[in-house]
Amino acid sequence: MMPLWEVFIRSRNGLAHKHVGSVHAADATMALQAARDVYTRRGEGLSIWVVPSVAITASDPADRDTLFEPTGSKIYRHPTFYQVPDDVGHM
Amino acid sequence: MTTTSITLHETPRVRRLLSLADDALILGHRTSEWAGHAPLLEEELALANIALDLIGQARALYAEAGNESGHTEDQLAYLRDPQQFRNALIMELPNGDFAFTIARLLLVSAASDLVWQTTLDEPDRALAAIAAKAGKETAYHLRHAAEWLIRLGDGTDESHQRAQSAIDRLWPYTGELFATSAERDAWNAVVEPIVTRATLQRPADGWMQSGGRSGRHTEHLGHLLAEMQVLPRTYPGAIW
Numbered sequence: 641m642m643p644l645w646e647v648f649i650r651s652r653n654g655l656a657h658k659h660v661g662s663v664h665a666a667d668a669t670m671a672l673q674a675a676r677d678v679y680t681r682r683g684e685g686l687s688i689w690v691v692p693s694v695a696i697t698a699s700d701p702a703d704r705d706t707l708f709e710p711t712g713s714k715i716y717r718h719p720t721f722y723q724v725p726d727d728v729g730h731m
Numbered sequence: 732m733t734t735t736s737i738t739l740h741e742t743p744r745v746r747r748l749l750s751l752a753d754d755a756l757i758l759g760h761r762t763s764e765w766a767g768h769a770p771l772l773e774e775e776l777a778l779a780n781i782a783l784d785l786i787g788q789a790r791a792l793y794a795e796a797g798n799e800s801g802h803t804e805d806q807l808a809y810l811r812d813p814q815q816f817r818n819a820l821i822m823e824l825p826n827g828d829f830a831f832t833i834a835r836l837l838l839v840s841a842a843s844d845l846v847w848q849t850t851l852d853e854p855d856r857a858l859a860a861i862a863a864k865a866g867k868e869t870a871y872h873l874r875h876a877a878e879w880l881i882r883l884g885d886g887t888d889e890s891h892q893r894a895q896s897a898i899d900r901l902w903p904y905t906g907e908l909f910a911t912s913a914e915r916d917a918w919n920a921v922v923e924p925i926v927t928r929a930t931l932q933r934p935a936d937g938w939m940q941s942g943g944r945s946g947r948h949t950e951h952l953g954h955l956l957a958e959m960q961v962l963p964r965t966y967p968g969a970i971w
Contacts, residue, residue, distance in 0.1 A: 674773035
């Protein structure tokens with residue numbers, strides 16, 4: 641089987657690339673083409689990144705409580721105490 | 732609507748539009764035959780995208796030819812007999828293996844790409860507008876086919892042998908893609924470096940097949956059209 645690549649697409653200027661899925665391809669050039677053909681058929685993208693899936697280091701699901709649970713009780717980290725004017729767009 | 736074939740008064744402009752349209756439709760149909768059979772999912776979608784691009788190009792060109800000849804797109808696609816089709820023979824050849832499909836897409840797209848580039852500056856503004864849209868699509872088809880051919884040619888012994896065999900069998904059908912030797916020279920300048928990078932031998936220019944432009948087709952076109960046209964000819968005026 642060919643190597644797996646993770647695909648990230650930026651849909652508009654100013655937005656970040658977002659993970660959309662993965663493709664199989666023999667090398668980076670073919671992965672980029674495959675990503676274009678599979679994930680931008682309906683005008684979704686202005687820019688594509690492909691990254692070898694093996695290059696991604698993922699957190700262990702078993703560590704979930706240790707890593708993420710402690711933030712649940714720290715509401716003061718959320719900027720929810722500010723009024724955001726309506727005409728401020730993306731924040 | 733009638734199931735009998737239409738008769739067409741082909742002005743030089745209609746004939747030119749039909750050559751371009753029939754090339755796109757027939758290759759688009761052949762490419763669409765890969766749906767459900769492509770070697771991997773990613774390529775399945777790539778080939779489907781290319782087929783849809785080509786059929787879209789054909790529609791725009793048929794609409795333009797129809798404005799002048801008084802027919803609809805559907806009549807031009809579905810109610811002409813093989814002898815009335817103006818596509819080059821290379822378009823109607825069966826898909827063969829994946830290497831053959833890719834090699835044909837490369838050879839044809841390289842020619843189409845040059846056609847669209849020169850058509851951009853046409854005084855015929857309707858055709859120039861079609862070229863502007865089609866040119867972007869065809870440039871991608873060319874890139875896609877080139878990247879694949881390079882990998883097939885420079886891949887395993889088997890993929891190399893299949894790619895070489897495809898190029899060898901297709902070469903005699905490439906003469907029909909050009910009206911002048913200058914056009915062929917420009918095409919060679921695009922194709923030769925790709926063939927070389929693919930570690931393939933460029934076949935010698937020998938005797939060339941022809942006849943498609945004047946309606947003398949291979950036996951394959953009749954079978955293709957039978958499948959493509961059976962529904963509108965059996966159920967005239969059928970709609971989704």
